Amino acid sequence: MVWRFEPVAGAAFEARRRVRALLCCWGLSDDDVDVALMVASELVSNAVDHARTPLTVSVSRRADVLRVAVRDHCDAPPLLRAHDPFAARGRGLQMVDALASHWDCTPDPAGRGKTVWAEISPC
Secondary structure (H helix, E strand, O other): OEEEEOOOOOHHHHHHHHHHHHHHHOOOOHHHHHHHHHHHHHHHHHHHHHHOOOEEEEEEEEOOEEEEEEEEOOOOOOOOOOOOOOOOOOOHHHHHHHHOOEEEEEEOOOOOOEEEEEEEOOO
């Protein structure tokens, strides 16, 4: 499933709403849905805050892997920052890194942005 969003504050909320509905239709457990929603929310929030371009959220499922991907039109890759207990922000990718079984950033081959994706292994 694929959804398009403008880079506005409500994008993460709407992405969570749509992802939740899809995952509930797929019959995932509440715990797995919560993990996927956290990952989707952080990836969308990063795209809104840093890329500031229209973005696309996609969710797919293969056997035992759930994949959440956010594509934007900014070439700058995401940065996994070191933990700073005094920082007000900057922990989103740390959460993605802790919750996902694997995540990465794939640059667009034509140089028109990137896709940041995370794979989650449901329980």
